[in-house]
Amino acid sequence: MTRHAxxxxxxxxxxxxxxxxxxxxxxxxxxxxxxxxxxSDWHTPGAENLLYMxxxxxxxxxxxxxxxxxxxxxxxxxLAREGFWDGTSIYRAQDNFVVQFGDVDGEDPARARPLGSxxxxxxxxxxxxxxxxxxxxxxxxxxxxxxxxxxxDFAVAGDGGHTWLAHCYGAVGAGRNNDEDSSIGAELYVVxxxxxxxxxxxxxxxxxxxxxxxxxxxTRRGPEPMGFYEDPAQRTPIRSIxxxxxxxxxxxxxxQVLRTDSRTFADTVEARRNRRDAFYxxxxxxxxxxxxxxxxx
Amino acid sequence: MTRHAxxxxxxxxxxxxxxxxxxxxxxxxxxxxxxxxxxSDWHTPGAENLLYMxxxxxxxxxxxxxxxxxxxxxxxxxLAREGFWDGTSIYRAQDNFVVQFGDVDGEDPARARPLGSxxxxxxxxxxxxxxxxxxxxxxxxxxxxxxxxxxxDFAVAGDGGHTWLAHCYGAVGAGRNNDEDSSIGAELYVVxxxxxxxxxxxxxxxxxxxxxxxxxxxTRRGPEPMGFYEDPAQRTPIRSIxxxxxxxxxxxxxxQVLRTDSRTFADTVEARRNRRDAFYxxxxxxxxxxxxxxxxx
Numbered sequence: 001m002t003r004h005a006x007x008x009x010x011x012x013x014x015x016x017x018x019x020x021x022x023x024x025x026x027x028x029x030x031x032x033x034x035x036x037x038x039x040s041d042w043h044t045p046g047a048e049n050l051l052y053m054x055x056x057x058x059x060x061x062x063x064x065x066x067x068x069x070x071x072x073x074x075x076x077x078x079l080a081r082e083g084f085w086d087g088t089s090i091y092r093a094q095d096n097f098v099v100q101f102g103d104v105d106g107e108d109p110a111r112a113r114p115l116g117s118x119x120x121x122x123x124x125x126x127x128x129x130x131x132x133x134x135x136x137x138x139x140x141x142x143x144x145x146x147x148x149x150x151x152x153d154f155a156v157a158g159d160g161g162h163t164w165l166a167h168c169y170g171a172v173g174a175g176r177n178n179d180e181d182s183s184i185g186a187e188l189y190v191v192x193x194x195x196x197x198x199x200x201x202x203x204x205x206x207x208x209x210x211x212x213x214x215x216x217x218x219t220r221r222g223p224e225p226m227g228f229y230e231d232p233a234q235r236t237p238i239r240s241i242x243x244x245x246x247x248x249x250x251x252x253x254x255x256q257v258l259r260t261d262s263r264t265f266a267d268t269v270e271a272r273r274n275r276r277d278a279f280y281x282x283x284x285x286x287x288x289x290x291x292x293x294x295x296x297x
Numbered sequence: 298m299t300r301h302a303x304x305x306x307x308x309x310x311x312x313x314x315x316x317x318x319x320x321x322x323x324x325x326x327x328x329x330x331x332x333x334x335x336x337s338d339w340h341t342p343g344a345e346n347l348l349y350m351x352x353x354x355x356x357x358x359x360x361x362x363x364x365x366x367x368x369x370x371x372x373x374x375x376l377a378r379e380g381f382w383d384g385t386s387i388y389r390a391q392d393n394f395v396v397q398f399g400d401v402d403g404e405d406p407a408r409a410r411p412l413g414s415x416x417x418x419x420x421x422x423x424x425x426x427x428x429x430x431x432x433x434x435x436x437x438x439x440x441x442x443x444x445x446x447x448x449x450d451f452a453v454a455g456d457g458g459h460t461w462l463a464h465c466y467g468a469v470g471a472g473r474n475n476d477e478d479s480s481i482g483a484e485l486y487v488v489x490x491x492x493x494x495x496x497x498x499x500x501x502x503x504x505x506x507x508x509x510x511x512x513x514x515x516t517r518r519g520p521e522p523m524g525f526y527e528d529p530a531q532r533t534p535i536r537s538i539x540x541x542x543x544x545x546x547x548x549x550x551x552x553q554v555l556r557t558d559s560r561t562f563a564d565t566v567e568a569r570r571n572r573r574d575a576f577y578x579x580x581x582x583x584x585x586x587x588x589x590x591x592x593x594x
Binding site: 093095096126140141142143144168169170178180193194195196197198200201202213214217218219220221272275278279280281282284286287288290291293 | 390392393423437438439440441465466467475477490491492493494495497498499510511514515516517518569572575576577578579581583584585587588590
């Protein structure tokens with residue numbers, strides 16, 4: 001009787017174990033694949049590349065991508081070490097686009113926070129040569145780029161010679177003005193909606209959120225069209241942003257990330273391309289780059 | 298000096314008029330295109346297809362799609378007319394996926410709300426013949442389907458013979474169990490993250506949100522992995538869901554939607570495919586179906 005079966009409805013979409021008994025022989029859900037993974041398929045990102053953004057409601061963990069934005073990553077480390085963001089806020093939340101945070105008074109020379117020893121000019125870091133990168137390519141076509149895949153913990157796109165970070169959900173970028181080299185990593189944004197891939201190679205991405213996205217994505221939206229809060233009381237206070245490597249061991253957030261060059265990861269991608277549990281009637285035979293979450297435990 | 302120019306950063310991405318002076322001759326931003334549009338390019342959806350979902354924080358306006366899900370649309374009208382959802386709640390919010398609402402006790406025969414004169418069984422309405430539909434096709438390729446475009450106010454995908462509603466941000470669907478015909482439209486979900494296109498043709502979409510998405514997308518997320526609130530106090534109360542046609546004229550929300558078969562809409566699509574304002578350095582030459590918002594005023 002359908003009436004009493006409605007609630008699990010969407011539940012089954014992602015919780016495959018319950019449906020596994022009905023699945024074709026050999027099909028394993030993403031969760032089953034992860035549960036069976038060897039520990040060697042997981043890694044712990046370096047503490048010098050992890051940012052802890054502590055909000056009243058909890059911690060957001062961001063991983064920096066120095067292989068793609070070394071100058072920005074370096075400047076962000078400096079800003080974190082010197083407490084630049086402590087007491088700042090999330091001052092913008094635009095629906096289906098981004099939250100943005102940093103010094104809301106950065107525009108006002110009289111009130112802007114000092115940048116300390118951080119650099120005040122950086123090169124744009126929109127892309128880099130593909131040479132030297134180990135890219136795990138995805139099998140499916142993408143309308144935005146000749147190829148897509150993963151490098152380390154990051155979703156990337158590329159053409160023959162260059163590779164760049166992709167604007168997927170959770171990507172972290174450095175706000176800039178019209179000049180392409182006008183970002184320094186002090187004002188950052190996080191994608192909270194449909195992937196705005198048109199921004200790829202138009203702005204410097206500096207990393208991605210590994211944990212705590214729900215603390216950012218549920219931020220009350222600011223006034224349209226841009227989502228900047230006019231009322232300071234509506235901004236979300238940031239207690240501090242620190243590098244994990246500067247935080248005492250006992251206060252660190254333990255986490256591991258699935259290696260994107262592992263067999264386990266490849267198996268999860270295939271399980272997403274062709275879902276064959278009891279819920280799905282038509283496996284898509286396709287998955288977009290930004291529809292592949294990075295497993296973190 | 299970059300320091301004082303950081304705040305507008307992302308601001309310029311969507312507020313093109315400020316940058317228009319620097320744009321190549323002939324380029325118009327989406328906003329400029331909309332501002333210049335004739336009134337005849339806009340239409341008012343029929344009140345019998347609009348649902349008003351009234352929350353404590355405001356109103357969400359949903360447009361039903363009877364051309365794609367006539368049986369579900371009919372049942373939803375019945376449920377709304379009989380007050381089925383009044384006093385129910387948003388009982389699920391899963392990050393980067395969906396919010397879901399309806400009768401949280403629907404699973405419990407002893408506590409489930411009566412369905413009144415609504416039907417208790419409906420056919421699956423995953424797709425329909427393309428014949429008879431006026432489809433405004435998009436120029437770019439899509440990994441999920443042979444073709445994409447718009448029919449009326451709805452983002453669609455299709456193959457040679459069939460067309461279906463696409464799971465873009467703001468799409469509204471009918472939760473179901475494993476049987477494809479197990480939805481009746483009482484438990485509904487709304488996409489609040491990256492478009493889960495793998496659900497296309499696997500579940501019945503019934504419409505889309507036209508206004509008020511920010512009231513749904515900023516819902517505090519429920520516990521992982523599925524986002525169902527264990528604590529009833531965390532659910533979002535729904536005051537009522539009514540058909541606009543059942544609401545007195547003075548209480549209706551005036552709105553107009555840009556016709557997707559208009560020249561103005563085509564111009565906005567092209568402006569999104571190739572952004573040539575002062576901010577963008579590399580126009581993408583591409584846009585995905587789910588990256589095209591429907592202008593509503």
